Amino acid sequence: MKRFEGKVALVTGGRSGIGLATARRLRDEGARVFTAQRGEDQEFEAIAIDFAAPAGAGRAVEDVVNQSGRLDVLVNNAGMMQEALVEDMSLADWERTIAVNLTTPFMLIKAAMPHLRSAGGTIVNVGSIEGLGSNPKHAAYCTSKAGIHGLTRAVAIDHSGEGVRCNAVAPGWIDTDINVDFIQKLPDPKGFRQKVGKIHPVGRTGKPEEVASLIAWLASPESSFVTGQVWTIDGGRMAMLSLPQ
Template sequence: MEANRFEGKVVIVTGGGSGIGAAAVHRFGREGATVIAAGRTEAKLTVTAADAPAGSTVVTRVVDVADESAITALVTETAETYGRLDVLVNNAGTATSGTVEETGTAAWRSILAVNLDGVFFASRTALPHLRRVGGSIVNVGSISGLGGDWGLAAYNAAKGGLVNLTNAMALDHGHEGVRVNAVHPGLTRTPMAVPLTENEDLIAAYRKRIPMRRPAEPAEVADVIVFLASSDARFVNGVHIPVDGGLTASNGQPRLF
């Protein structure tokens, strides 16, 4: 039987309508938290809430994290309504392929707005509330922030920025009792990754590179998110955990033997 590590605690998960975000909502809910599942699409959030484990408390809120006033209002409203905020999971993300030459200004701005600006807006608003209870922030990055990809210039820039924003917040706020950490998924079976996970040639190529020979399931990433947010990780601050089946353990050379 799982412990209710989050009984009486309040958690916000952005991008909570599908994939890793929905899995995190469910895991926090199963452990007793009141979970605010935030996202841009009401229909997806409704499914997340309907699929939550029995007895969970999941509240859905439609919000675009790139909208400073909207995400600020959501965080403030949550803390005021429930009297506290214990965990912020910055999970919302988006990606568009393209080199620097191929990426238009609007696409560049959009990717940075969701993947990086939204984290800044939400975290800045959440910090005073997290400070009061000794809470934590978990940022959902990507192995694309730990190293470059071909043809993902804007996404690499945004997720790379998230890595060092995580470091800066961990340094600035650790002494205040607020821990800030990040998980960095590799290929995961999410709706955003369907073009990859349903391409047999690409999956075959990934299996040659991932030591565990498969993509992650969203729940496998969510489990690490919840660990970092929990008291089990109470002295863990400023860490970056790849959840990639061992992909980043490689130095990049092809298999020699």
């Protein structure tokens, strides 16, 4: 029997990257999958939502439940990144990043909780290794991902006794379409790949499907004694001390 047979999942940002890989993995294991993002999704049942306007999160959950009758798995994957020093970032840009990356997941969890409690469901939040460390000019992104990690622990403490588990994954460099396009546009894509590979003990960057495998496990009954945890998936990058080049 497939792990998610008869289950319903909502994956935000499910049209590309980690979200798409996760939606496909859950579907392949039997789930009815809805994705949530702006615009249509040609592969899955889609719920339209503007992540910069968190008030719409409740309607997204309501739409899923109205169409399917239940909600068993919530994957908060959608996110955004802006690069700027603190003194150069406008308050509007800061608030947009926090709204998309942290407040909307909070609102989705809030709206989904009664349904997840009824189903004995699970939540998996997509954080980042930048919730543990930071790259330059990523103050808002880093803050939002650290917040997601904290929200994960808080929700687990408050609701695991009610049968709702909550965990997070913290991916490192993953070969999403955006990252692959970024590399391909560089003057020396091959050289950059070699350099970025060296900062990972496994010698390479990660694939969306690898993150999706971890998310699926955390959402499944196989991880029934796991809650309130942030699982780093970064090829060992955060474990390795840097050396002079």
